[in-house]
Amino acid sequence: MRGGRAVLVGLAAVVVCSVTASAQAPLTDSEKEIEKYREMISDPMSNPGFLNVDRGEALWKLKRGAKDVTLEQCDLGEGAGKLDGAYAKLPRHFKDTDKVMDLEQRLHWCMQNLQGLDTADVVKRKFGGPGRTSDMEDLVAFIANKSSGMKLATPVQHPKEKEMYEVGEAMFYRRGGQWDFSCATCHSEDGKRIRLQGLPNLGKPGKQVQETMGSWPTYRVSQSNVRTMQHRLWDCYRQMRWPAPDYLSDGLTALTVYLNKNAEGADIQVPSIKR
Amino acid sequence: MNYLVLAAGATALVMVATSSFAQQKPQVDAALVDRYVAATFKGASDEWKKRIEQDASQKLCSQYRNELPAGEVQSSLAREKAALKFPADGKVIGDWKKGQQFAQRGTGGQFSDGPSTPKGGNCYACHQLSSAELSYGTMGPSLTEYGKIRKFSAAGAKDAYAKIYNAQALFPCSNMPRFGHNGFLNEQEIMDVVAYLFDPESPVNK
Numbered sequence: 307m308r309g310g311r312a313v314l315v316g317l318a319a320v321v322v323c324s325v326t327a328s329a330q331a332p333l334t335d336s337e338k339e340i341e342k343y344r345e346m347i348s349d350p351m352s353n354p355g356f357l358n359v360d361r362g363e364a365l366w367k368l369k370r371g372a373k374d375v376t377l378e379q380c381d382l383g384e385g386a387g388k389l390d391g392a393y394a395k396l397p398r399h400f401k402d403t404d405k406v407m408d409l410e411q412r413l414h415w416c417m418q419n420l421q422g423l424d425t426a427d428v429v430k431r432k433f434g435g436p437g438r439t440s441d442m443e444d445l446v447a448f449i450a451n452k453s454s455g456m457k458l459a460t461p462v463q464h465p466k467e468k469e470m471y472e473v474g475e476a477m478f479y480r481r482g483g484q485w486d487f488s489c490a491t492c493h494s495e496d497g498k499r500i501r502l503q504g505l506p507n508l509g510k511p512g513k514q515v516q517e518t519m520g521s522w523p524t525y526r527v528s529q530s531n532v533r534t535m536q537h538r539l540w541d542c543y544r545q546m547r548w549p550a551p552d553y554l555s556d557g558l559t560a561l562t563v564y565l566n567k568n569a570e571g572a573d574i575q576v577p578s579i580k581r
Numbered sequence: 582m583n584y585l586v587l588a589a590g591a592t593a594l595v596m597v598a599t600s601s602f603a604q605q606k607p608q609v610d611a612a613l614v615d616r617y618v619a620a621t622f623k624g625a626s627d628e629w630k631k632r633i634e635q636d637a638s639q640k641l642c643s644q645y646r647n648e649l650p651a652g653e654v655q656s657s658l659a660r661e662k663a664a665l666k667f668p669a670d671g672k673v674i675g676d677w678k679k680g681q682q683f684a685q686r687g688t689g690g691q692f693s694d695g696p697s698t699p700k701g702g703n704c705y706a707c708h709q710l711s712s713a714e715l716s717y718g719t720m721g722p723s724l725t726e727y728g729k730i731r732k733f734s735a736a737g738a739k740d741a742y743a744k745i746y747n748a749q750a751l752f753p754c755s756n757m758p759r760f761g762h763n764g765f766l767n768e769q770e771i772m773d774v775v776a777y778l779f780d781p782e783s784p785v786n787k
């Protein structure tokens with residue numbers, strides 16, 4: 307692990323200044339180089355995101371809350387405590403809450419209801435920063451990793467899942483704010499870039515949206531943290547000149563259902579590593 | 582669907598927006614989407630909430646996924662055009678050096694920005710402008726030699742002012758922000774950006 311991290315530090319600068327290749331073809335020489343580096347650092351021995359996976363496993367097995375129990379009885383959709391493949395089918399409808407929930411909403415629900423945990427501190431640390439780890443980022447890295455190698459299969463069957471998909475699609479195209487932006491402004495054409503940053507087309511089923519959604523959560527080298535889809539959408543709303551979306555709000559889950567449905571069948575390889 | 586939009590002004594800007602298939606009107610109930618959006622931004626301040634209340638064009642462009650049906654095009658252009666405001670003295674060209682800063686800068690108006698964060702139009706995010714600047718986006722057309730190509734004409738500069746003030750007065754549902762219309766850039770700031778496009782000394786025209 308240590309050796310791997312040293313290699314990563316050396317490569318970080320290269321990756322930080324890079325462009326994503328996903329939205330562009332053909333690849334330039336520097337992009338090919340970056341692809342090579344990316345493959346190297348996707349190696350569990352050198353991707354720091356796997357530290358989060360380890361921490362997440364410890365948190366999963368940690369007794370906490372008023373009830374002093376672990377999260378191991380939390381049902382993520384595949385049955386209590388069943389982790390393999392659970393992330394591949396999230397967000398999904400849960401009978402006990404009669405709600406469609408993404409992984410973070412569900413974990414939060416289990417913390418409150420199973421563990422009797424006051425989640426104020428967990429929510430405060432929703433995004434990790436310098437000297438501050440995030441339980442949610444750690445748990446998501448651990449649980450999502452249990453679906454690595456599987457195909458993304460977010461269900462859109464239950465009426466509430468269908469509602470989420472339709473609302474998510476509408477929110478993707480919803481324009482507003484001082485700059486008149488919607489997600490579609492930046493993510494509905496092939497091969498476009500903002501400055502030098504390639505923009506994946508997420509508004510139609512295909513390879514670009516699959517490569518995107520199959521690679522979150524991801525270790526963001528530029529932020530030295532594992533990031534979840536909740537964080538990515540928060541950051542895109544920031545660029546959109548919209549207000550900060552509420553953490554764990556249903557609109558973010560709706561967008562995730564829409565994007566995951568477009569990405570159906572994507573190879574999941576997580577935590578990945580990105581710029 | 583195919584439509585032609587003729588922009589008013591001496592140089593008629595002709596733009597053609599094509600889409601291979603007409604977008605189907607979405608089925609989802611608009612009030613339901615509004616409820617989700619309200620819940621998603623529940624924690625925002627009232628001032629921020631106001632910023633994402635949609636005006637007529639934002640509503641229509643959202644509803645039609647940015648591809649207005651033929652029947653909505655003229656009325657939409659007319660509405661946006663009626664709201665255009667030019668400087669009272671007719672002068673539209675300011676200081677290109679200040680304009681360059683607005684074109685380069687990408688900050689301002691984000692929830693991560695402070696009240697004193699300098700604002701910019703972020704033109705380079707979407708456009709090539711000076712051929713010396715290699716870090717430019719491709720969401721909009723290249724604007725290199727913009728003034729030169731238009732022979733530095735007064736009418737061309739006025740059209741550019743209109744474009745930056747309200748891109749949708751010339752192109753319905755344009756992806757380009759309505760910088761003046763939405764109150765993000767003021768009159769002087771837009772004039773400076775126009776100068777960046779139209780001053781013969783600006784690197785855009787070199």
